[in-house]
Amino acid sequence: xxxxxxxxxxxxxxxxxxxxxxxxxxxxxxxxxxxxxxxxxxxxxxxxxxxxxxxxxxxxxxxxxxxxxxxxxxxxxxxxxxxxxxxxxxxxxxxxxxxxxxxxxxxxxxxxxxxxxxxxxxxxxxxxxxxxxxxxxxxxxxxxxxxxxxxxxxxxxxxxxxxxxxxxxxxxxxxxxxxxxxxxxxxxxxxxxxxxxxxxxxxxxx
Numbered sequence: 001x002x003x004x005x006x007x008x009x010x011x012x013x014x015x016x017x018x019x020x021x022x023x024x025x026x027x028x029x030x031x032x033x034x035x036x037x038x039x040x041x042x043x044x045x046x047x048x049x050x051x052x053x054x055x056x057x058x059x060x061x062x063x064x065x066x067x068x069x070x071x072x073x074x075x076x077x078x079x080x081x082x083x084x085x086x087x088x089x090x091x092x093x094x095x096x097x098x099x100x101x102x103x104x105x106x107x108x109x110x111x112x113x114x115x116x117x118x119x120x121x122x123x124x125x126x127x128x129x130x131x132x133x134x135x136x137x138x139x140x141x142x143x144x145x146x147x148x149x150x151x152x153x154x155x156x157x158x159x160x161x162x163x164x165x166x167x168x169x170x171x172x173x174x175x176x177x178x179x180x181x182x183x184x185x186x187x188x189x190x191x192x193x194x195x196x197x198x199x200x201x202x203x204x205x206x
Contacts, residue, residue: 048111059085
């Protein structure tokens with residue numbers, strides 16, 4: 001792990017735990033207020049009615065799903081995010097605390113599992129094994145791992161942090177696809193072009 005990767009790992013740990021209360025501000029700042037819009041782009045790819053969100057964070061996708069009359073289930077490792085999400089959702093809603101590598105759900109519990117801007121855990125073999133177990137036959141996993149911002153300032157910021165090397169989009173896509181294919185999913189990448197960013201969405205069918 002290089003120094004930049006180590007810094008980002010520490011940064012995200014702090015952001016998801018003791019400084020979770022700053023998450024929305026940080027997300028809004030780095031996306032010029034477009035973070036929620038980017039998250040919303042997974043909605044057209046959702047199938048079925050039994051939906052699980054991995055890493056619900058501040059709860060914005062949960063609110064979108066509830067507004068569309070879904071009854072989603074959500075799990076996150078961070079207790080602090082649970083407090084933040086309950087406040088943002090603003091409706092009675094049960095949020096589960098736990099790890100994606102050990103999902104506390106029965107086999108074939110969900111038609112669709114979705115995760116937006118997750119950290120590296122989403123690519124781990126144990127995580128994908130648990131996702132496969134909890135998905136119904138022909139169930140779908142949707143992952144929004146990255147957005148390439150079109151603002152010059154944001155492009156510079158992501159290049160400095162090493163999060164999104166602008167000249168390596170193709171290699172990043174190929175690298176991100178490999179764990180899902182290895183886990184037995186029929187996977188493809190959907191690219192969504194917005195005015196503010198290029199959104200990459202992985203659609204992986206069981």
